[in-house]
Amino acid sequence: MQKSPSRLRFRRLQNPAFTRRQKPSRQKLMETPASHNQDPMAMARSRLFIVWGVLIAAGMGLAINLYQLQIVQGQKLTQKARNQQMVSLRPFMPRRPVVDRNGNVLAVDRPVYTLFAHPKLFDKSNEAMAEQLAPLLDKNAADLVKIFQSQKTGITLASALPEATGDRITRLRLNGLELIQKYSRFYPPEDLAADVVGYVNLDRRGQAGVEYSQEKLLERSVQTVKLSRAGNGTLMPDHAPEGFLHFDDLQLQLTIDSRLQRAARNALKEQMEKFRAKRGAVIVMDALDGSLLALVSQPTYNPNEYSKADISLFKNWTVADLYEPGSTFKPVNVAIALENGVIKPDDVFNDPGAIQVANYTIRNAEHNGYGRINIAQILQNSSNIGMVQIIQRLRPSVYYNWLERLGLGQTVDTDLPFEVRGRLKSQEEFIASPIEPATTSFGQGFSLTPLQLVQMHGALANGGKLVTPHVVRGLIDSKGQMHYTPTYPTPRQIFSTTTTQKVVEMMETVVNEGTGKFSQIPGYRIAGKTGTAQKASPNGGYIPGARITSFVAILPVESPRYVVFALVDEPKGENAYGSTVAAPIVKSVLETLIPIEQIPPSKAIQEPEEGQ
Template identity: 30%
Template sequence: MTLRLGRPAVRLRVTFGVMAFVLSLFAGRLIMLQGVDPDSYKLAASRESAKSYILHASRGSILDRNGVPLAVSEDAVAITADPSQTRKKAKEIAEILRRKLPESSYSKLMAGLTKRNSKFQYLARQVTPKIWKEIKAELSEKKLVGVYTAEDPVRTNPNGTIAANVIGFVGAQGKGMAGLEYGLNNELSGKDGKAIYQVDSRGNRIPLANHTVAEPKPGVSAKLTLDRDLQWFAEKRIEQAVKQYQAEAGVVITMDVQSGEILAMANYPTYDPQDPGKTPAAARTNRALEQVYEPGSVQKVATLAALADAGLISLDTKLSVPGVYPVNGVRIKDHWPHGTLKMTMAGVMAKSSNVGTIMAAQTMPKAQFVDYLHKFGFGEPTGIGFPGESKGLLPPGDEWSELSRSNVAFGQGLSASAVQMAAMVNSIANGGTYAPPKLVKDYIDANGIATPAEAPPSRRVVSEDAARQVTTMMEAVTGEGGTAELARIPGYRVAGKTGTAQQVDPKAPQKGYTKWATSFAGFAPADKPRFATYVVLQNPTNGRSGGTQGGPVFRDVTSYALQKYGVPPTGVGSPKVPLSW
């Protein structure tokens, strides 16, 4: 059989035709890439070979008034993985990480290292540089690739639990979750930046390739008005009182009289901001601002100051005060059930007479009384800027019955926070001028430039003469025959007021008034006030007296402040005023 070959000319023409067709396809594609829409293809290619990184902004610190750090961010890293590189060696990598990071879950590490259709997975957060250095060395030794890091600072509290209820804490994502960490989160956080780098086919950064970087903007630091040392002492002292009198909770606040700056805001119970989850939520609140209650007899300071300012009472005012006084059919009692006492207004304050206070308050129109209470800050936010602050409750005057006015006069029928009560008493110490309480003193940027924090303006509430008269009445409280002799500070004149108030249990309001709050407020030196301190114990079950329970706490905390700031002793005794006639 003879094999016949095709004609060479035909075969050649077919071959050239096929080659021309293939080359035309390449040419068309080249025209599309370079002529028709080159930018979009260039961008797509760039995206395929680019990798972006978040550049975390450094979080600002929280400092005390002297620059002592209360909350700071320390260097740490987040460990990340590119699963396209780690998938084949996932078990070896996971074993190394699990050994160095015992709190990590092996199953979660494996899930991150083997994730399909992903080139970025978080494996661990806030790992110290020391631990990462050990991990990196072991990965390099075994030539395991695909594990990277990104800056991920960790928040620490160098002074432990001091001011924890005020400062709050930061969550795992680096955001404030409570307290000032939450309330000032925008200022403290700053603004993250971003870097985009060209990478090779294995995801490694190409050193000399083009890259773009948007630098992060650091957060500002907040310098508080708190004094770390005084805060520590106040916290220890209120803890001791809560335990001694078996109370549910306690608060101490100390203010600088003229500026309104809060030097101490102590809460107990408290918690560890490094491990907040192990403490009940109630212990993490800042009761000084978030909890309101009926304040009791400390309220008489505001009532008598308003009456004195309006010219309705003076130190010379005399009352015949019965032990029981009917108002709208309700019998209101003093702590002496029988007989009538002839009392001066100083005596009404010194003996904490509910009836005497009501009798005096009835001379003032309700609307005028309500106006004074608003000026003292009741029913209004303080402007301190703390998240979750309660403004308390002050019912409108047109809703008051005569019984309501009588109850409010001695501290029942309205609610207030401890800071509101401290600011009210501070107004008397400040000569009748309300200085809004301040907790943040300055904001400090990354260059160290300080900007004072904004605060509401001060306002006059009562005249200097009215404040002076009430101060004299309050000095009688700590004097002989008053209800708070235990609040005296040797060498200093002390003005004060006790409080013991019934409370409704919020967990069982249907049962009515089943709990108590005891308190003491005062300032020293009374003749030239420098510090005002307010103490409250919630539901003490081992005794119930503002003078014997709150008075000693006031004495100790205020004494500490006077000594630390070098306030000289008064040198003269308190004026002698008659309590009866």
Template identity: 30%
Template structure:
């Protein structure tokens, strides 16, 4: 009995100890939950009865410069599945697979998942919404989202870009101005009961969002449409891979149109190959060809190494080192002024001019005009162009630069550079966005016109424009002429290496009473017999510009001023050797000559041409100081054949060359081949008969 009582007692003590330990554990657990970790459990409890909903913001509208809407946001339905409410997953998946064009297995997997709700397809069109809604499928509902819509379809698609399914910008201005356009999402917090119903007097809090800002462009929808239409028309006439057109207001850098082909519809961008999305006017480079001669001419005129009246010669080619550079004219243009070199688009003439500038000077002008760097237009993936490194440029490279070969530029770089010529030498930053409207006038973001730098003087810019007018009036650009309007411009044709494929272009300056417009047209990878810029790009320019002038209500002027006309007056070069540079320059300019000073000395030791030579009014006389000699300059040898002895001597002296005549009559042979570049001290023997 005693043993039994002892056993019972031990059992009671044991069970009491167990219960006590469990009680202590329970107390500790309660202390852990209610004191130490109370915040976490409070949050969990609150999250079960408090739901947070994201309230999407409205993406900003994109307008053209007249207030026309180019990009807007519209409400769109999204198909949502509630797996717990789906009655017949097999039948539901089968019906939706056909309507949504999604595989049966994918839909079945989604509607049988553990998720409370899952998106099946976002932002469907209204027709599809009506079809699905009419079926009243159990467990399938809809939520409303905002969908980006481009009312003009393909128009300006490369500029505007597009957004993804989440309404974030993926291309164009939609991407580069995404932070301004997308706004900031808000949220709503409501309290739910155990069955998920909103408690009428429960917690309710709203955190307001912010709609995206509206963006106003410089683009004119009508001019943009005209540009795209002309590219489309060109596709029907020529065999090329694509094209670009830029219309720019040179006075402020505003881009009025930027068109590219092939195009795409940003409402359905996924239906087009990615190459169609590329904005070739910004992202791609090409050899500018003869359009770059405008840069060479403006730089040389600014440096004073040439004037429009200087005499140059073209035997059909010129030699630089061992390389022969040919003219497009098989027999050359013979003796001509620089004004005629520009009008005739003569490669040897431009080579001669380019080499008159030393490498450092010419390279600095190329950079100053903005080539080799981004323009800052603020579009995605803007290319910098390809300008060879300074140390890798020799005389041959310098020569080819002069007529636009051996370097690559973007269309926007070329249009911006030529706009500086149209704008009195001021290089403007190209502008696509005028204003970002924040809804608060004092905080609106205004993109004011911005002058990057003064590249050349106004007088040089005006002279260059006059030279370009004669190109359109009577030179290689006559296909771009429009009766009654002052238009200057330049054609360009660049052959791809080792291929019979060309990039053809025309860039024109259209002068009006209030501003000068610059219009660039480029057709890439042209094949076939018709490929010159004068045959292809120039007519596109003419048709487009004619429509633009009519749209802007700019009337023709039948009395408009003609381009540069050559002054045929000849003057005798005075002897200024031994004079100070200051006095010599004053004397020469007073007599109607241009002057180029070479060297740092104060006294003129040599001059070119020599004293007593008769040459054109306003042609250049080179003056050399101590340490510099005219023999350091290589002079291109003309083709004297067919000239009389007197004609040959006069031309040689104007060029700074010396002749030795053998015989009488006309020149039938010469000791130095035409187009070779020699020192002025080297004598040329001519055979006359």
């Protein structure tokens, strides 16, 4: 059956094969080439614009980031990089040694070691390691084995091994041991000069003595340096500044003489034990310049073991405690009276044994009178009555002004730490009450430090000048050359040389004829004054039965220079006086001082003639 042409045409149009073979229309033939020529170029331009945009955006972002890094944060990042590449290092510098005036070492830094054990690294048994280490560490081997078994690493076996012991352990070449070096302050004379030198704590800071007061002189100055760090973090010493580890060889030299210090300590300890005293002190001063040749106090402590000591011992009580001087102040009062012209050296006073002042009765220590006595005899017998009569010739206001000129009620200028201010009544109270000048005349009713009393007697010994007591001579090098000398206040002229020489000659009679006979040394003219004072109570008044005994000496009388002072607090016994307790101490110290200072005899010692 023949298909209709229209149906066949419809199928062809619906057949894809026929559709692809169909000729395009003229309009399509004219449009198709143009369409194919424009699309690729447009697409290429679009892609190019996109790439350019990305590159420009990336460039802008990079530029902005570089600006942020190099300009905005540049300085901060540079410093951060330097901090990562460099390390600040402050080299450890030992403290300067302390030496006495003869170069004897009183304090020095020495290397010590901390020993750590790491049992997990042992290449020997715990028992074998313990056997080798026990004798070096002064420990029991069995105890060491238990210590090794307690943990695998980081065991502290010793914290301050001497250098020699550390070297012996190193020579054993034992695996599993670690020695860390550090420095420790060492005091070779132990307690001999502890009250002057002091000690340093675990942080290497001075806590007492010149270790505290002269910290700036003892600490070597060293500046922080920056060293380069390698990529693995190790330091590169090649980049260290030249000589940055160099330090000086300066030493802090004191005026103390160890020989005299030892003699004073031994004499003081002997008398303290004999009289069962609470404490005591000895001070030796060169009155020409105030340098202290010896300063001893008992009881004391060993600065190498300061943690075992009573904390109260760290303050030197000769500068940090007050006391009433008693009769040792009488020569100073005589000098004040002579200087003001209210007495003459040959004046005579009547001592009936008691005197009434206001509502008070003042008596001599022995409760007896000495009759008519001159000023020298007042000192010889330590007459309270005579002293009251001398001071009564002075107007109270004038007397008070002189006490202030001497420095009473003030601190003493010294290079020793923890000094305290003396106590003196106010001027109004002193002038208004007649009993105040009276008791002050024989050394009671006010208080000062032992060092201040020595300073005042120094003025009697050197022609009337108040000098500064001190223990620091300066910084010297290993050859003995002085590099630094401290500046002390200019001495103040208080008394005339005529007055002081008369007082010293009066004090000589105390040694030759009075209460100071126990300090006599054949061939030498010695001036002195004893003191046996009641001990003041912190709550007011005086402690019943408690006394402070003392003796001060000046040597030699014909050319006074040295002041030696001994003080013993609360000696026991009926025969405990300045003459019996303190004077023998001073004599023993003088017997050591004379050959050390090469003091010639005051009087020619005649050789016995033949046949005699």
